[in-house]
Amino acid sequence: MTLLTIVESGPLTTVQDLGRPGFAHIGVPRSGALDRSALRLANRLVGNSEADAALEITVGGFEARTNADVWVAVTGAWCPISVGGEQIDPNTPVRARAGQTIRVDAAVGGLRAYLSVRGGIDATAVLGSRSRDTLSGLGPEPLAPGDELGVGREPDAPIPALEISPWSPPSDERVEVPVVLGPRQEWFEDAEIEAFLGTVWALDAASNRVGARLVGDPVTRRTDAELPSEGMVAGAIQIPPSGLPTVLLADHPVTGGYPVIGIVSSAAIDAFAQLRPGQKLTFRHA
Template identity: 50%
Template sequence: MTRLRIDGTGGRVLVQDLGRPGFAHLGVAPSGALDRGALALANRLVGNPDGFAGLEVVLGGLRFASDRDLWFAVTGAWGSVRVAGREVGPYRAARVRAGEPVEIGTAQRGLRYLVAVRGGIDEPTTLGSRSRDTLAGIGPEPVDAGRVLAVGPEPATSVPLLDDDAAYPPPVGAVVLGLLPGPRADWVTDAALAALHESGWRVSASSDRVGARLEGPALERRVAGELVSEPTVAGAIQVTGAGVPTVLLADRPVTGGYPVVAIVDPASLDRLAQVRPGQEVRFRHA
């Protein structure tokens, strides 16, 4: 069995696959990679099925080595990727020989790298998934330096031939996200809904995998107080009593009492996963 030795982590590193949907009745969120498209692409680059587990790396700094020759790929955020000191670049499959160090530099664009290795990260599953749920504390523990991770057997498919057309680095300016109506839009004023659509918002540094808090004008509530808890979905924009909007993400609570006034289009959630703290987002009708 191939093994990866983690020599350094920099930002937070988590094992993630495409998640564990279908367990909300048990109080368990789907979790999974925040940039699902990036994980699927990284897997395809090394010939894995889309749902194989990889590593989600915040901002970079990951260093690892394999005890056997291994194919790997890095997608999502955009930055330096080196094997034994030589640049191989992101968004392409690269082969590393046994013992050669791999180093992922600080992201120049985007926030989260997704790293796939051929065969996938073979950590134990919980409710059918290898994803770490940071709110519930289930799934593989966060990856620290010194950890050794098992790699699964190689799939039957070969490493495909792909060119640079597969590379779509995250934008550096304002990121536009599609917005759908929410079930409790009537809990805020018409002026608040207009501000949500027309204002520029900044992603707060206090954002995480549970939710992305947005900094901007306070959204005036028409109805005070909280709801009886209702089911939540990824992309739901809840507004607190103080008028602060938060976009719920993969590790969200499965129910919540703040009104959901709008929902980020599911097609936009991968883009939101790559927005750095302080970067601007704007909404348009989906």
């Protein structure tokens, strides 16, 4: 049964779950929601499994019409949200009635919101996941007006009576990101590594689900030699010839030839999901 009809899809709205781990050996990254903690919370709020598929809404400008009564919740970026024209709070389960519209307007804090529906978004799974991989093109196409979405089986769990969840929007202040140096630390002088850690970086507007591009004082490598391609993981910080770091995110390529100066944790990747273009960040030793 069709549950949602998309009216407006905004700049980028995709179906995402917790991804498809275990396929890097055939060139497929994990993908999945960029802010996994927000996805998990959105699913818990409506009684779903944390791994169920939901909608990742980038920036906002999203609207859908319901074709049946359903519980919904929106987490992640702080956006004006309405159901049937009535404003609702983020991080709160709400019953949407058949024929009502669900609207997620432009984010005022953070960048990516997660809309869950009770039962989970029903889409064709590829390699065990319903996630859209924007680099390889695996998974459901990004949503467009007129698209129709179904819902999965009614979960056994009830709508929770109380969910302890944060009520403040993602911060637009400078973010401090812990990093483990290496594995190509030897490609950089000690002074350059300290400069990298001491620089206040800003998120480039060209960033996406593949990688967070940073602008600031370039990092100088010891050599202009080429590094043979090697395996890459989400959170790896590559330093290309420009000296401007790229932090690999969910849809990253599984191999790369730029030296990796350090790696950030999976929790830090959640934070990168909510950084806005121009927002400042620094790195520190984990």
